[in-house]
Amino acid sequence: MKLALVGAGKMGGAVLTGALRAGVLDAAEVGIYHPDEARRTALAAQYGVTPFTDDDIHAAERVLIAVKPQSFDEVAPLIAQRSAAYISLMAGVSAETIARRVGSARVVRAMPNLGARVGLSATALAHLPQAEGEDVAFAERLFCAVGTVYRIPERLFDAFTGLAGSGPAFAAVFAEALADGGVRVGFSREVAQGLAKQVLLASATLLGAESPGNLKDEVASAGGTAIAGVMALEQHGLRYAAMQAVEMAAKRAAELSRADER
Numbered sequence: 001m002k003l004a005l006v007g008a009g010k011m012g013g014a015v016l017t018g019a020l021r022a023g024v025l026d027a028a029e030v031g032i033y034h035p036d037e038a039r040r041t042a043l044a045a046q047y048g049v050t051p052f053t054d055d056d057i058h059a060a061e062r063v064l065i066a067v068k069p070q071s072f073d074e075v076a077p078l079i080a081q082r083s084a085a086y087i088s089l090m091a092g093v094s095a096e097t098i099a100r101r102v103g104s105a106r107v108v109r110a111m112p113n114l115g116a117r118v119g120l121s122a123t124a125l126a127h128l129p130q131a132e133g134e135d136v137a138f139a140e141r142l143f144c145a146v147g148t149v150y151r152i153p154e155r156l157f158d159a160f161t162g163l164a165g166s167g168p169a170f171a172a173v174f175a176e177a178l179a180d181g182g183v184r185v186g187f188s189r190e191v192a193q194g195l196a197k198q199v200l201l202a203s204a205t206l207l208g209a210e211s212p213g214n215l216k217d218e219v220a221s222a223g224g225t226a227i228a229g230v231m232a233l234e235q236h237g238l239r240y241a242a243m244q245a246v247e248m249a250a251k252r253a254a255e256l257s258r259a260d261e262r
């Protein structure tokens, strides 16, 4: 079972590392492809796998595409072959488009998030009919190694990208803003950032067992401090801003699906 990774960056690297660690992939059967020889040699050494040449990529049984959507048009002819299965985690590039460009309809589409680095990705999966069976089962094992897999219709991928794929960036902005608030009320940046992170970690863990509304109600006592803060968030439109963030990110994913807007 030879897997070629094309695009060993932040997301491709996270999935590869998690799958090797979980034993879903055997390092001896994985290669990293990059057209630049020095780059593929360095990346392969970094992950303890094989550097893949043009010949190797054309002999691979499966190809994981983890380049930027904007690079796909340039990368597709380099990796195209009829007998391979392709798993893509690119935002906004449809399974049909991938199939057309690589010449194989054995295509599985995934949308993970950076939670993959810590085994907590929420990953969407969808596939073309030709990838039914072992191809999609393989993709499911791969992404289960880095978190939880959700089988959803491909028409919901842009929405999933807006909320789950992009969400860690929104949470990080909120963490940064909380830390700024801490600095404003007198803490050093270092202390404020540490406190903001711990608050989000504790809240995320608590949210594993209860709804967001309940958690808010448990913290916000009558006439207390938290409800005063919640009122400030509402006054300044945090809820609207968060909803718009998801909507705009989903819209951008839809734009990316049109080659001329990538």
Ligand SMILES: NC(=O)C1=CN([C@@H]2O[C@H](COP(=O)(O)OP(=O)(O)OC[C@H]3O[C@@H](n4cnc5c(N)ncnc54)[C@H](O)[C@@H]3O)[C@@H](O)[C@H]2O)C=CC1
Pocket (backbone or CB within 6 Å): 006, 007, 008, 009, 010, 011, 012, 033, 034, 035, 066, 067, 068, 069, 071, 074, 075, 089, 090, 091, 111, 112, 113, 114, 165, 166
């Ligand atoms: N970063 C994130 O949180 C998420 C990213 N994604 C998707 O993952 C994909 C990659 O994103 P990142 O990892 O963030 O970007 P990145 O820039 O870290 O990784 C892209 C990698 O592709 C490599 N590359 C470029 N051209 C290549 C070629 N011709 N052959 C082989 N490798 C080549 C680059 O050297 C780079 O290491 C994107 O399509 C994005 O939509 C999906 C979900 C979340």
Ligand SMILES: O=C(O)[C@@H]1CCC=N1
Pocket (backbone or CB within 6 Å): 091, 161, 165, 166
């Ligand atoms: O490139 C991005 O912004 C995103 C995050 C989710 C998928 N790709």
